Amino acid sequence: MGSRRQMPAHYARALWRNEGGDVRLYAVVAAGGFRRHATYRVATFAGVFTNTVFGFILAYTYIALWDERPHLGGYDMSQALTYVWLGQALLMTCAMMGGGFEDELMERIRTGDIAVDLYRPADLQLWWLAGDLGRAAFHLLGRGIVPMVLGALAFDLALPGSPWTWLAFLVSVALGVVVSFGVRFLVALSAFWLLDGAGAMQIAWLAGLFFSGMLLPLPLFPGVLGEVARALPWSSLLQVPADVFLGRYAGWDLLRAYAFQGGWAVALLLAGRMLQSVATRRVVVQGG
Amino acid sequence: MDDMDFIELDGVEKVFDVRRRTGFMRRERREVRAVDGISFRVPRGEMVGYIGPNGAGKSTTIKMLTGILTPSGGRLRVAGIDPSRQRTKLAHRIGVVFGQRTTLWWDLPLRDSYRLMHRMYRIPDSRYRENLDRCVELLDLGALLDVPVRQLSLGQRMRGDIAAALLHDPEVLYLDEPTIGLDVVSKAKVREFLRDLNAERSTTVLLTTHDLTDIEQLCKRVMVIDHGRLVYDGALAGLHEVGESERTLVVDLERELPPIELGSEPSVRVVKVEGPRQWLAFPAAVSAAPLVARIAADYPLVDLSVREPDIESVIAKMYVTDSRV
Numbered sequence: 275m276g277s278r279r280q281m282p283a284h285y286a287r288a289l290w291r292n293e294g295g296d297v298r299l300y301a302v303v304a305a306g307g308f309r310r311h312a313t314y315r316v317a318t319f320a321g322v323f324t325n326t327v328f329g330f331i332l333a334y335t336y337i338a339l340w341d342e343r344p345h346l347g348g349y350d351m352s353q354a355l356t357y358v359w360l361g362q363a364l365l366m367t368c369a370m371m372g373g374g375f376e377d378e379l380m381e382r383i384r385t386g387d388i389a390v391d392l393y394r395p396a397d398l399q400l401w402w403l404a405g406d407l408g409r410a411a412f413h414l415l416g417r418g419i420v421p422m423v424l425g426a427l428a429f430d431l432a433l434p435g436s437p438w439t440w441l442a443f444l445v446s447v448a449l450g451v452v453v454s455f456g457v458r459f460l461v462a463l464s465a466f467w468l469l470d471g472a473g474a475m476q477i478a479w480l481a482g483l484f485f486s487g488m489l490l491p492l493p494l495f496p497g498v499l500g501e502v503a504r505a506l507p508w509s510s511l512l513q514v515p516a517d518v519f520l521g522r523y524a525g526w527d528l529l530r531a532y533a534f535q536g537g538w539a540v541a542l543l544l545a546g547r548m549l550q551s552v553a554t555r556r557v558v559v560q561g562g
Numbered sequence: 563m564d565d566m567d568f569i570e571l572d573g574v575e576k577v578f579d580v581r582r583r584t585g586f587m588r589r590e591r592r593e594v595r596a597v598d599g600i601s602f603r604v605p606r607g608e609m610v611g612y613i614g615p616n617g618a619g620k621s622t623t624i625k626m627l628t629g630i631l632t633p634s635g636g637r638l639r640v641a642g643i644d645p646s647r648q649r650t651k652l653a654h655r656i657g658v659v660f661g662q663r664t665t666l667w668w669d670l671p672l673r674d675s676y677r678l679m680h681r682m683y684r685i686p687d688s689r690y691r692e693n694l695d696r697c698v699e700l701l702d703l704g705a706l707l708d709v710p711v712r713q714l715s716l717g718q719r720m721r722g723d724i725a726a727a728l729l730h731d732p733e734v735l736y737l738d739e740p741t742i743g744l745d746v747v748s749k750a751k752v753r754e755f756l757r758d759l760n761a762e763r764s765t766t767v768l769l770t771t772h773d774l775t776d777i778e779q780l781c782k783r784v785m786v787i788d789h790g791r792l793v794y795d796g797a798l799a800g801l802h803e804v805g806e807s808e809r810t811l812v813v814d815l816e817r818e819l820p821p822i823e824l825g826s827e828p829s830v831r832v833v834k835v836e837g838p839r840q841w842l843a844f845p846a847a848v849s850a851a852p853l854v855a856r857i858a859a860d861y862p863l864v865d866l867s868v869r870e871p872d873i874e875s876v877i878a879k880m881y882v883t884d885s886r887v
Contacts, residue, residue, distance in 0.1 A: 299681040306678065310669040313710070387663045393628040394665075395653035396682055555632065 299396060300404035307375075307408025311416070318416045321366065325421040329362040333429060347493035352432045353520050354491075359425030360516045361488050363418035367410050367447060368454045368511040370482045375406045376458040376475060383465040392554060399546055403455055410451040432520060439521055442528060446515040449535035453510040456542025457482070463546070466553040481506075487513035507538040567639075568766055569604035569627070569734065574636035576622050576790075596622040598790035599636065606733070607764035609756075611777035611798075613877065614787035620770045623787070624736050627768070628658055641733060654683055657732035659723050661739030666711045672722050673707045676729060683730035690729060697725035700755050717748030724752065728759070734766045735759075741773050753779050774877070786877060793880060803847065804880060807871035811842040811850060816862035824856055838864070846871055 311318075333355055340351045349357060366373055379402060382388045391398055425431060434440055461478045465471035483489065485508035492503045492513045503509065514531050517523060523531045576597040581589050597619040604610055614620050625631040626638060629645030629652055638645060643652045658665075666675040680690045698704050701721040711719060720740065727735060737756070741749045757780060759765050769781060777784055777798065784801060786794035794804055801807075810833070813822065821832040822840055830853060834841040844853060850868050857863060 296681075296684070299678075302678050302681045306667055306670060306674060309674070310667065313669050385663075389625060389630055390658075390660060390663050390665050392630040393649070393653060393656075393658050394682060395650045554630070 300400055303401055303404035304408035304411075307405035308412045309408075310405075311409050311412040321417050322420045325362040325365060325417060326424050329359055329421050329425050330428070332358045332361070333425070347491050348522075349491065349493075349520070350432075352430045355425070355429045356431040356433070356520060357491055357516050359422050359429075359431060360519060361512055362421045362425070363414075364447065364450070364512055364515065365488070366413040366417040368450045368486070368515075369406075369410070369413075369458065370454070370486045370488050370508075370511050372458070372475065372479045372482075374409055374455070374458060375402050376462040379459075379462040380465040380471045380475065383462070384470065398554070399459065399543070399550055402459060403452070403543075406455045406458075407448075407451060414447065434519060434521060439519065442523075443515055443519040446518040446531065446535065449532060449539055450511045450515050452539040453507050453535055453542060454482075456539055456546055457507055459546040460542065460549060463549050463553050482508050482511065485509065486511040487516070491516075507542060510535040510538055565606040567603050568606040568608075568641060569602075569768070570637070570639040571603075571623075572601050572637040573599045574601070574623075574626065574638050575599055575634045576619070576626060576631060577634040595790050597626070597633075600787070600790070600792050601636075602785060602792060602795055604766060604768065606766055607760070608783065609760050609767040609769065609781050611781035611784040612768055612770045612787065613772075613774070613777060613784060618787045619790040620787055621738060622790075624658075624738050624768070624770060627736060628652070628656065654730065655733050657727035657730070657735045659720075659727045659735070659737050659740050661720065661737075661742040664711070664719060664723055665726050666719065666722055668712050669710060671708045671710055672703065672714070675711070675722075675726055676707075679726055679729045685730050689731070693729045693731065694725070697728060700758065701725055702751065717744045717751075720744060720748070720752065721755075724755070728765075731763075732765065734768070736768050736770075738770045739772065740769070741771065741776055749773070749775075756780060786880060788880075801876055801880075807846045807876040807879070808843040809846050809850065809871055810869040811844065811853060811857075812867045812869060813840045813842060813857060813861075813863065814838055814865040815840065816864055819861065822857060822861060824853070824860075827853060827856070 336354045336358055337351070340346055340349075340354050344351070346354070365371065369376075379388075382391065391401065394401075426433065434443070457478060458475075461474050462471065464474045468474060485492075485503050485506050487503075487509060492500060492509055494500075495503050504513065514535055518528065518531060574597055575595065578594045578596055580592045580594050600619075600623065612620055612623070622631065626633050627640055627645060629647075629649030632646040640652060641655055643655075645652050666672065667678070676694060679685070680687075685693070698707065701724065703718075703721060703725060706714060706718055706722065711722065714722060724737075724740065740756075741752055744752065753776065756767060756769075760767055760780075767780075769776060771777060782797060784794070784796070784798050785792055786801070794801060811830075815838045818838050819840075821835055822842065824830055827844070829848060830842055830844045832840055833843045842853075844850070854866060857866075
């Protein structure tokens with residue numbers, strides 16, 4: 275039984291070979307993730323309404339702030355307002371305050387339903403990642419576009435002129451979703467040990483809200499706090515995609531931004547795999 | 563592996579470390595032997611009942627048989643595969659239904675979950691369609707395919723789950739409480755389906771249940787587990803002898819009389835008297851005919867019936883006997 279602890283090489287192989295499944299399986303899972311969220315139309319409508327209201331509140335707050343301190347953090351007024359609406363548009367997509375798969379996964383661990391996921395010939399992490407990517411795609415369309423359009427109608431936003439910038443932005447958002455998944459997967463797995471992981475999840479949500487740049491852009495954070503905040507994984511969720519959108523990265527800087535996001539994504543996914551293997555091997559699956 | 567040893571367990575154990583707080587900052591470690599040295603063989607195509615009280619170790623055994631729990635000791639093989647080492651490989655050959663859990667996508671129509679199984683088990687298209695059609699017909703799922711799972715009744719969902727477990731032609735099916743919470747009609751439907759499945763496809767079935775009617779109707783062989791040990795493995799009929807079971811003779815007399823006394827039959831005793839009706843218990847192995855003749859000769863008999871032992875009480879007796887050891 276000791277020989278079963280083959281470490282990272284095994285996980286890397288599993289990741290690349292898609293052990294226990296194939297691309298089509300995870301495509302079906304992702305499509306399922308999309309459609310599951312698309313089922314709840316009223317919730318989506320209510321969410322869009324909330325995003326829009328908060329967009330307006332934050333926009334007027336930022337206007338007051340930037341009137342006092344123009345070019346705060348290197349952003350002009352219309353860039354700052356664009357940042358606000360991007361935040362609303364990506365709030366659910368990058369699950370900055372949760373709202374993704376993590377509640378469900380924790381509940382499955384708590385009740386023991388995780389047993390059903392474990393006997394399947396599929397990889398637990400890839401399974402939930404695929405589902406979360408599907409969810410994120412839905413939230414980008416369902417919860418992102420309308421607030422962004424309303425924001426653009428009401429305020430003078432700095433929208434990119436080049437289609438390449440839009441494309442670069444989407445790549446950055448996709449990386450942000452994977453980083454966000456990586457964090458939430460780790461926190462959700464803590465339920466194997468904590469039995470009730472709600473506390474850990476709330477800490478992660480708060481950290482996400484603050485360190486993603488949702489409340490204030492991270493360049494506004496002073497000194498060491500700012501540097502730490504910008505180096506943490508959460509900046510991949512909003513700060514980096516928003517700066518890509520605003521054209522603050524060009525050429526090698528853009529690649530460096532991607533490398534930052536991609537590095538966190540890989541590190542978090544690998545950490546998730548290790549925790550997953552410890553969890554499923556050592557810990558009792560709850561329930562009879 | 564040959565077909566006689568399709569499922570093989572040799573002295574399988576599962577020990578859990580349970581940590582418990584016993585005081586401020588103090589913890590006590592305790593070993594719980596959920597499965598304590600179980601050995602059995604199940605040949606291919608057999609339908610076996612696996613029963614026992616709550617916490618006896620049934621689900622732990624099933625979890626080891628699927629590979630999601632690693633045994634702490636002993637040897638375990640399913641279709642020649644070590645489940646915990648080759649969980650994914652084994653998964654393609656087994657089907658699992660946990661009655662209280664679902665493998666179906668809660669928010670989406672039943673059909674979507676089946677499409678997922680199609681991809682997950684890499685079922686060839688023609689085979690998938692054939693199996694799905696068969697399950698839809700026999701489990702009466704036609705009208706339900708486009709209904710979101712959350713809107714299904716428990717019985718409908720269970721039938722949906724059973725179909726999901728069978729689309730990839732598993733050679734073994736583990737059923738953990740497949741009829742729990744179902745109404746009589748749904749139970750009958752599920753049992754009939756399982757019987758046909760076993761007969762036509764010789765799928766090996768390991769059935770865990772609290773409903774002994776399931777066992778009576780489906781399994782010739784039954785294994786009883788208690789405190790992590792196998793306390794009985796054999797024919798269902800044999801359980802009665804082991805459990806020292808008794809049959810009951812219900813006698814209606816013409817009028818109220820003192821309890822019947824049959825001097826020559828010391829093993830018979832009256833267990834209950836209610837007006838002119840009396841209940842007599844006698845060992846299951848003893849023939850009822852001479853008893854009836856004696857009573858008819860000595861008492862004003864109006865009517866009588868013989869009740870077969872209730873298997874539930876037989877097993878309850880076994881548990882009591884076992885825990886006294």
